[in-house]
Amino acid sequence: MVRRTLLLLAPMLVLVAATVAGQDLEELLTQVGEPYAEAYSEPLIHAFGANQNTGLYHTAHIPAGKLTFSIGVKVMGTYLNESDQSFQKVIENVDLGDYLPEGHPNAGDTGDIVLAGPTVFGSTEEVGTGTAYVNGVPVYQVEGIPGLLDTRWVPLFAPEMQVGGLFGLKGSIRWLPELNLSDYGKTKYLGLGIQWSPNFLLSPTFPVDLMVGYFGQEVELGTFIQTDASSVYAAASKRFGIADVYGGLAWESSTMKVDYTQIDTDVPVSFEKDGRMTNRVTIGATLNLGVMINAEMGIGKMVVYNLGLMFGM
Amino acid sequence: MRKIFTILMMLLLAGWLLAGCSSEETAPNDPLPELTNEDVAHQSGYMAMALVEMAPVSLEFSGKADASDGRYQYTFADPEIQGDVQLYFEQGDAPSGYDVADYSQAWTGDEAPLALYPIEGGIAWLLAFSLESVIDQGAGTAVIGGAGTLTVGNYEAAFTVVGLAIERGGDWPAGGYMTFTNEGITATVTFDGDNTATIEIGDITWMLNLSNGTLTEL
Structure with missing residues (x-):
């Protein structure tokens, strides 16, 4: 009971924390014009998109005729370059x-x-x-303005649910309930993905599990920040005892749009930038200890880490 | 045993990966706008004028009259120069009063540079330095040398002062020169003994009017 309550509560707390951080960021950005805001926000723009496209899978094994279900949380973190x-x-x-x-x-x-x-x-x-x-x-x-948070780690938390097992298909959803905050508007986090493993068409002795997938996500923090991210990927995994070791390649994109009104001039500011990360190599491992605990690293123009905790079967 | 081995291998792999990778730079880190020779000549001219204002302090200190340890502090509160200069006087290698000293040091404190306002309504230029003076009380002269930095907005210039000769009651340095370097361009400012100084950068020469800062290319 306690575990279930925590599972339900944690994403809400994360959403509230993210919203508060978003409000603080908006308060800072409204003090500066577009060129300053764009340069100031660059690390966030590139890290946020890279984070969104992280932790999209933790194994390439998808049964062809056995229903599977899992629910849990993924924690992503981009480690910024020191000069950022x-x-x-x-x-x-x-x-x-x-x-x-x-x-x-x-x-x-x-x-x-x-x-x-x-x-x-x-x-x-x-x-x-x-x-x-x-x-x-x-x-x-x-x-100008001070930093919002003095850190090289840019985190993102995502509650995730997966259902699959028919014809090698698996569907994933990342979702947080909408919050409607006065002075700020609605917050929204929705991601949908699909994966397919062709292993049921291959020989049972094929040495590794294979999988391809797609994931699309959008995050809105009121009218202030809107992000889109998508990833197409191919992955392989192999089980060693209690561990699944996996790796993959991904082609991805992300965009962040920022809108606000500068306080002292009353000038509306709007800019949109694409994330720097466009492809990556992922390597990771999942421990099956009753719960699934995975750790992975995504290497591209940004370096992103992921820890996941999934309950289910 | 196999489980433990698997976990250990994963931890080793994780540590190796954590140690070896770094994200690309994403924040802009543009170089500052390139300075021209004339830009640096102007900056060195303002620095020379500040030096003319500050130099007499080592010879004509008129602050606290008694300091048994030879240490004093002079506060500039002019519209063009603001802040504190620390001073130390000695005679025959022993701390002394300013009026009998044969040697002095002048410097700005850590994190407490002087603020120069060479442009009316402009922003402060931050001056940090450490200078030494050899004083001849009988002749009423001092010869000053040392080095420092001048922060001009986002630019950080460095300067050295060599043989800057001043006289008690004199309006202008009797001689000496300063080298001033910013963004790889070095200006040599030679004090002419009157209200002018000559600034040279490469084969370009300007005359600086120390009274009003006017720069005239020769």
Whole structure:
């Protein structure tokens, strides 16, 4: 009973935590314009998409005529490059009138803009800056924003359910109930996937299990952040005692769209960026100890880790 | 036994993987806009003017009159220069009062650079330095040398001061020079003995008016 309650409660707590983090991020971003926000958010954009496309399978074994069911939670984490905790974005040879306050003596000049400071995962103590230069001389500087969370680990939690076992097919769903929060809007997390193993068409002595699959997901945090991610993959696994060792290749994409209104200018800001991770090699292992515990690593342009805990048969 | 072996192998594999991989950089890390020779000449000119303001402190200190350990602090509160300079005076290798000293050191404290405001309404340039002076009280002169850094927005310049000669009551350095390097461009600023200094970068020469900061290419 306690275990079931925890299983039901954990995803809700995760959703609330994610929503609070999203609200904090929105509060920070509304203080800056688009170029700053885009550079500041880059590590989040690329890590979030990579996380979404992680932990999509923990074995390639799917029975052809035996119903299987499992439910559990997947915890993903992208380990960022050290340099992703700060950024420096330079916009050269621009009309400074677009960036300086009205009436500034250099508003009519052509100059350079340097935006620099912690990223969303940089120092929470340090505040970034936006500096305007004319001929190498800084003529105006405005404060940016601090980091949201000082870490190189970008986590994502996903409750997941799988049903399969007919003709080598298995369906997966990642889902969290919608929350409607005042001042923020609805939060939503939905992912659907399908896997197919051709092993029932092969010789029973075929040495490994094979599987191909697709998974598509979307996350919305109010109207502020919307993400889409999808992955097409092929995998193989082999059982050694209580462990399934598995590996695979994936071709994937992800997009994050950010919308907000800058507070001091009342200007709407909207930008959309594709995730950096477009393909990966996955290696991992699942221990079958009554519950299934899996650990894996996805290696592509980003490096992503996954731990999973699945109950079922 | 087989189970334990399997788990150990997995732990070893996990450790090996954790240790060996890293994500690509995703945050922009653009180089700063390239500076021109003239940009660096302007910056070195402002630095030279700040030096002219600060240098007399080692010779004409007028703050606290008694410091048995030779240590003083001078506070700049001008519109162009703000902050504290730490000073140490000695005579014959022993701490002394400023008015009898034959040697002094001047420096900015850790994390407490001077703030320069060379552009009206502009942002502070942060000046950190450590200078030494050899003082001749009888002649009323001092010769200053040392080094420091000047943070100009996102740029970090370094400078050295060599043989900067000042006189008690004098308006301008009698001689000496400063080298100033920013983004790989080095300017040599030579004090002409009057209200001008000569700035050279490669084969380009400017005359700097120390009174108003005007730079004229020669």
